[in-house]
Amino acid sequence: VSVTPILAPNARRYLEEVRRALADLPETERDALLADVEAHVVEVSEETGDELVARLGSPGAFAAELRSAAGLPPGGAGASGSDAVERLGAAVRRLGERIAPLRRPLAELAPAWWVLRGYVVATLMAWAFLSTGTPAGWLPPTGSRATALLLLLAAVAGSVWLGLRTRAPTPSRRARMALAVLNAALALGAVLIAVEVERNATTTTFVEAGFAAPGLTSDGVPVQNVYPVDRDGRPLADVRLFDQDGQPLAILPDDGDPTRRAVVDARGERADNAVPLRYLEPGGDEVTDPLAGYPADVPPLATPPVAGAPAEQAGAPRGGRERRRAAARRRAP
């Protein structure tokens, strides 16, 4: 229980610094120590005015003496270390205390980390020294599969060896620190690799999707044939399809099928965009059933035709401008 009276600024500063130097102690311990000291510093500062440090020594030295006399361990970073370092150290220690119950289960998982660590080292090494720019899935990108596996095996073995070595007897504090830093760096490496592998995986998927069926597709499925019907429901033959840019819309671009009826325009060029596709009787040059495939019973359209639409001139040549306008009309609801 400490009731802090109005403190002289120098006393308050002094106490704050002592408190900071004791920041790593458990709260109850620190408060118990400081409860007395506060009253004391106040009293001394009243007696001596500004001579607090001359009388009590530096706050750091005061805290160190307090610790040693109370039989407590000396401060981690030492009184001479910067405040930021001391506070960081204290925070890390407190975090360590908090996660202490997790230590055992984490230790059980250590071997898994050793293997992962080996993989990370192998992949980072491949990136740094051997990269040929051809990542083979999740393997270290070394160009050849054998090299990748060899490197991976060596790195994992090394990592496990290191893990077993540092686990058994108590390693020195310095070694422990070095290992902790190394582990943190490699954990970061693991994240980088995960991101890279994920990125490659995504790219691969994208390329595969881009490979999708050539020619005309509908909802991703190749269109095998197109059967145009006019507004009265009458089947149309040899209708040529063009897209919004005036490019021929060829369904199933020539697949080398000898039974497919070849359509050629007046200039002698192939007209693969003429629908419906027709197939010849094997061994002959005739289409057995010219009406095969057309939908039966298509009712005539009730909506009146567009004024001036060339319904009767389906085969007549048209300019690109008109085609684009037609496309615009089609797109409009």
Place this chain on the structure above:
Amino acid sequence: MDTSQMLKGIIDVAVLAVVADEDGYGYDVIRRLRAAGLEDVGDASVYGTLRRLYAAGALTSYVVPSDEGPHRKYYGITEHGTLELAEWATTWRRFAGSIGALLERHAEVPS
């Protein structure tokens, strides 16, 4: 020789003895130690020692409200502390006697 080095080892006895005489708060204990000739004892050392003796069960403590200034934590000696002090006293007297006898024939620094 600087007495502060010697004090480190025997500050427990000194503090116990002072508190055994009469309950006191930190600064009060320091003053009485100084008055007894232990000028080199550090303020922080006394507080740390009080805290350690308290944790070991040799001292009790209670807070006394004060009209002027902060409330004060007084320390008193426990039964355990009294026993410990008695043990120390025996050991110390024997030790001091031995050293005194050893040093008897040696000259002192002229004061």
